[in-house]
Amino acid sequence: MxxxxxxxxxxxxxxxxxxxxxxxxxxxxxxxxxxSETEEETAKSLNSLALDFCGLSHVLTESERELCKAVRSVAESLRMELEEAVETTVMPPSVVREMQKLGSRCGGLQLKGYGCAGLSTTAALLVIFELARVDPSLATLYMVHCGVSMKAIAVGGSEEQKAKWLPRMAALQCIGGFALTEPEAGSDATSLGSTAVAVDGGWLLTGRKRWIGNVVGGGLVVVWARVVEREEERGREGGGGRIGGFVVEHNGKEGEHRGRGGGTWRVKKILAKGALRAVQNAEIEFDRFFVPECNRLALCDSWEEGIRPVLxxxxxxxxxxxxxxxxxxxxxxxxxxxxxxxxxxxxxxxxxxxxxxxxxxxxxxxxxxxxxxxxxxxxxxxxxxxxxxxxxxxxxxxxxxxxxxxxxxxxxxxxxxxxxxxxxxxxxxxxxxxxxxxxxxxxxxxxxxxxxxxxxxxxxxxxxx
CATH class of the missing domain: 1.20.140.10 (Butyryl-CoA Dehydrogenase, subunit A, domain 3)
Structure with a gap:
């Protein structure tokens, strides 16, 4: 070759x-x-043939092979639940509970400290590879949680913010989402229409997001919006010069949620998907929803500092x-x-x-x-x-x-x-x-x-x- x-x-x-x-x-x-073999044993034998034939395990270190084995074991144990999730488009809570077994070994992937595993980049890629071998929806859930939501907090959060959220997220006690994509801003993510207007003690979020994973059934979502210092600037083209990250904590349920001062945000699960059916993507809409200053990612003050390194x-x-x-x-x-x-x-x-x-x-x-x-x-x-x-x-x-x-x-x-x-x-x-x-x-x-x-x-x- x-x-x-x-x-x-x-x-x-x-x-x-x-x-x-x-x-x-x-x-x-x-x-x-x-x-003479059971159906389960036969399936495992056949599933090992393809990659054994390619000899892929022989280019890994012993510790990498052990990590792959541990991740694959947990993922394989979830096959029935994941098949049901594809049918119902609902990820069972039992899947997350079982994945918690990987917390100390894989939690947060490459992130270090705050209860995170601190894996090498190679090891982190192998974790996602093994999860996707069993089910891409499971791998997507974990990638969004660790790879973008947790990383955004690790990159842009203060020490206090990281200490508050990352340990629970690393242990999968709180699932994180990442709200960047909008109905009119997909590949051109720099053209965000959502805004965060400064008010006493915090920010008012207004705007719509689409295709956001891990909101339904999750515990927090990192929302990206244009920072507007004064209300009268909100309608201007570009909506402000900076993009900031804001952590919205929630109960993981669909429907309307009210915040301080009467502002709302609504979560609506996207149905009839043909792909990643077990990932519960949602449309979310903010209407002057209050986020306290302590939930604004302190070190994310621009595209270059916040979103770009994560993506x-x-x-x-x-x-x-x-x-x-x-x-x-x-x-x-x-x-x-x-x-x-x-x-x-x-x-x-x-x-x-x-x-x-x-x-x-x-x-x-x-x-x-x-x-x-x-x-x-x-x-x-x-x-x-x-x-x-x-x-x-x-x-x-x-x-x-x-x-x-x-x-x-x-x-x-x-x-x-x-x-x-x-x-x-x-x-x-x-x-x-x-x-x-x-x-x-x-x-x-x-x-x-x-x-x-x-x-x-x-x-x-x-x-x-």
């Missing part, structure tokens, strides 16, 4: 060798799926999620093709099926190695205190765009391998991963926006303002 532009590609000879190995693998299908790191995390989803789809497809028989033979013994499975395995391996390479570089630059010198924000944008694009193609091939069963949203199908990857391809910067960010860095020419 040769590196190509920082990624990895398989030669034709290597692909032929992999196909030969896959043919031998298919001949053991009868043993793997034998009736830049979250794009790499989204790449890990996409890679995990691709691996999960491959595992489901391989297991299905080894068990399913047509024309008196396992599906896995047919040439066209093997080509799809092998090309998917090659893609997953390439994505994983690219992700690992990024994590190692980011860890090294953190150790050497050289931010952005070894792995830039533009490289993160390229990685996110590439991983989500390739992962979608992997999931499509895997769904095709599974025939009619592939369109089921159940845990055994690939359709859930394919649908969820449509959302992952869009959030944390669309494919087009991320490619243009990388394109500007590569060429020195900006294709956007």
């Amino acid at each position: 040769q590196p190509v532009g920082g990624l990895y590609a398989w030669s034709r000879c290597e692909q032929i060798g992999l196909i030969d190995r896959m043919e031998r693998l298919s001949r053991v299908a009868g043993h793997v799926g034998s009736r 830049e790191s979250s794009r790499v995390t989204a790449a890990a999620l996409a890679t995990g989803a691709a691996a999960g789809a491959l595992e489901r497809a391989l297991g299905h093709c080894l068990r399913r028989r047509q024309f008196r033979r396992p599906l896995a013994s047919f040439q066209l099926v093997q080509e799809r499975l092998v090309s998917s395995a090659a893609s997953v391996q390439g994505l994983f190695l690219s992700l690992l390479h990024a994590g190692r570089l980011m860890d090294r630059q953190n150790t050497e205190k050289k931010p952005g010198e070894l792995f830039s924000a533009a490289q993160g944008s390229m990685l996110k765009a590439h991983c989500t694009k390739e992962a979608r193609e992997v999931a499509r091939k895997c769904r095709e391998c599974m025939g009619g069963d592939g369109v089921l949203l159940s845990d055994s199908g690939a359709m859930r991963f394919l649908a969820d990857l449509e959302a992952v391809h869009t959030y944390e910067g669309t494919y087009d926006v991320n490619m243009l960010i990388a394109g500007k860095a590569l060429t020195g020419c900006s294709a956007f303002k």
